Amino acid sequence: MAKDPVRVLVTGAAGQIGYALVPMIARGVMLGPDQPVILHMLDIPPAAEALNGVRMELVDAAFPLLKGVVATTDAVEACTGVNIAVMVGGFPRKEGMERKDVMSKNVSIYKSQASALEAYAAPNCKVLVVANPANTNALILKEFAPSIPAKNITCLTRLDHNRALGQISERLNVQVSDVKNVIIWGNHSSTQYPDVSHATVKTPSGEKPVRQLVSDDDWLKGEFITTVQQRGAAIIKARKLSSALSAASSACDHIRDWVLGTPEGTWVSMGVYSDGSYNVPAGLIYSFPVTCNAGEWTIVQGLSIDEFSRKKLDATAEELSEEKALAYSCLS
């Protein structure tokens, strides 16, 4: 029997990531090839015409799984009945703007969109925040949507996770699908800590630790980390535009694994509400290694953290605590 359609909201849908993301969702990349979807697309009035253009292209593409499109500049209409919300819309930092001014704009966007989701989304709606500052936007959303369980509010660090897999695959000249269990700890910013301490590669003679195969700790503790941390800036330099297709694809990976589960023995990185695991302060949205099953994520427990890693976990937590304080100061 055909499944009922799932309603997926994409905010900022007229933007670059939105343009890459909505066809992926409509093709079943996010929720599977047998899951019909209804797309809800939200943008702001100045982007209404462009948004309508995206709507027209979705009609023209005749996606069999796409059972309807809502394209609107009204947050209430956009949020009504949605099962999944991918929050890509936000206020970008422009030249000469203070951090506080950008934070203040995003706090007010995420506060009001949280209220619309709180009031109108389907029960148990799952939320993924992509727009930067992603972790802190997600935290504000959680604060102002108190009836949505904290476990349902996440932010995207899967792009960083996939970037780390990609770097290891290039360095070792192995298939990216044979590399697993890297971790992105902390903030989706340049303080994030891409960690390969527990990562492995599938080889003809079994799974081997990445550290052993790379056999160059200076590279793993230096260039590897900075390349992943600064990959976004490298893409902007090359493309003159920020990453869009990889961000959209990673957003699909994030939701697909959350809803459909992670493969046995594999974990992924998700920005989730900290419960104090690994001595990360509770109450931050922090990226952890997680496994997913039956629509629920669980932080992987018991991984050893050496002194080098401890410092990095703490530094990115500190930045998130500062961001949180800044965001709260914008509320008062």
Ligand SMILES: NC(=O)c1ccc[n+]([C@@H]2O[C@H](COP(=O)([O-])OP(=O)(O)OC[C@H]3O[C@@H](n4cnc5c(N)ncnc54)[C@H](O)[C@@H]3O)[C@@H](O)[C@H]2O)c1
């Ligand atoms: N977490 C990640 O891994 C990651 C990766 C790449 C980009 N990003 C972030 O994703 C966001 C979007 O990137 P992009 O390249 O698509 O930007 P973009 O500027 O092309 O698109 C953003 C869209 O959001 C819309 N928008 C602005 N305010 C809105 C609001 N209040 N409600 C609804 N829509 C609104 C804009 O009109 C625009 O269409 C940025 O914040 C970017 O920094 C995050």
